[in-house]
Amino acid sequence: MGKFNHQKENLYMKKIGILFLGLMSAFSFSQNTRFVYQVSMKTDSTAAPKIENAYLDISTEKSIFYGEKRMKRDSTIRQAMETRNFNFDRNSMEQFRTAITYSIEKNHATKTISYKDRIARDQYWYDEDRTFTWKILPETVKIGEYETQKAETTFAGRKWFAWFTQDLPFIDGPYKFSGLPGLIVKVEDEKGDYSFDLKETKKIAELPNFESRFGNNIKVKRSEFLKQQEKFNKDPMSFFQNQGGGGFGAPAPPQSRDNSNEADRRKRMEERLKEEAKANNNPLEKN
Incomplete structure (x- = not known):
């Protein structure tokens, strides 16, 4: 007994x-978890891919995907504002120039995907109006420490392949990708122009806040965002001069006391912005 x-x-x-x-x-x-992805982006079809790190921060309520360089840039500017020290080396800010200017927030409760990006001084944002239709494939492979399974979908003019793991109980992934029964460890398009690869996982205290301190936060439909973006690419300075263009923006920047230097600065800025727009001939979202 x-x-x-x-x-x-x-x-x-x-x-x-x-x-x-x-x-x-x-x-x-x-707890709040940060997934660090290495992002490869062939934004210019005639040049080599750009490689950057991006973060997918997940809490119980939402997740935010954004570039590492953007976080460092915003932190530097915020510190300068708080200490009122505006004499930092502005050339050093070049190290924070990034191809991941946007942030993407996913609300777990409403299943809403919100895309935010700056046009001139204003931050525009829209709720994604397209959904993902995944086809889960039988192929499995171990990526790093995770057992993953392959899936495919078409989105924004590209065919995508993703590898997800049920070892990490998050129905989420980098960029706008989500909806698979586990975290997306890797996703790339069929041509290999864009890829997101999980490299590291860590715990964090809280998720960042990307509310703009400059200009306005403007909610629009996705179609309107694309129209404003196209207008900015064709005539970027009009957005600074005309309160963001079409009534959507912040006041124009103050005039310099030296009008000749100010004119030169504006011309250089306009040339740079147009050159950047021209070089972005292979965007992630083709349509």
């Missing part, structure tokens, strides 16, 4: 141990 009770006690303790581990795992994943 004592042996039987001892066996029951051991079984009970095992069940408690399994329950404890399950609760600890759930608690661990309930």
Whole structure:
């Protein structure tokens, strides 16, 4: 009888141990988690791909995807504003120039995907009006420490292949990608122009806030955002001079006391912005 009770006690303790581990795992994943992706972007079809890191920060309520360089740039500017020290080397800001100017927020409750990007001084944002239709394939492969399964979809004029893992219980992924039964560890388009590869995972205290401190935050439909973006690419300075263009913007920048220097600065800026727009001939979203 004592042996039987001892066996029951051991079984009970095992069940408690399994329950404890399950609760600890759930608690661990309930904390804010940062997934670091290496992003390869062939934005210019005639040039080599650009390589940058980006973060997918996930909490219980939402996730935010954004570029590492943008976070560092915003942190530098915020510190300068708080200390009122505007004498920092502005040339050093060139190291924060990024191809990932946008941020993408996914609301877990409403399943809404919001895209935010700056046009001139204003931050525009829209809710994505397209959905992902995934086809899960039988192919599996181990990527790093994770067992993954392949899936495919078409989105924004490209065919995409993704590898997701159920080892990480997040129905999420980099950029706008989501909807698979596990975190997307890797996703790339059929031509290899764009890819997102998970490199690191860490816990963080809180998610960043990307509310603009300059200009306005303007919500539009996706079609309107694309129209404004096209207008900016054709005549960027009009957005600074005419309160953001078409009534959508912040006041124009103040005039310099040296009008000749100011004119030269504006001309150089306009040339640079037009050159950047011209070089972006292979965007991630083709349509």
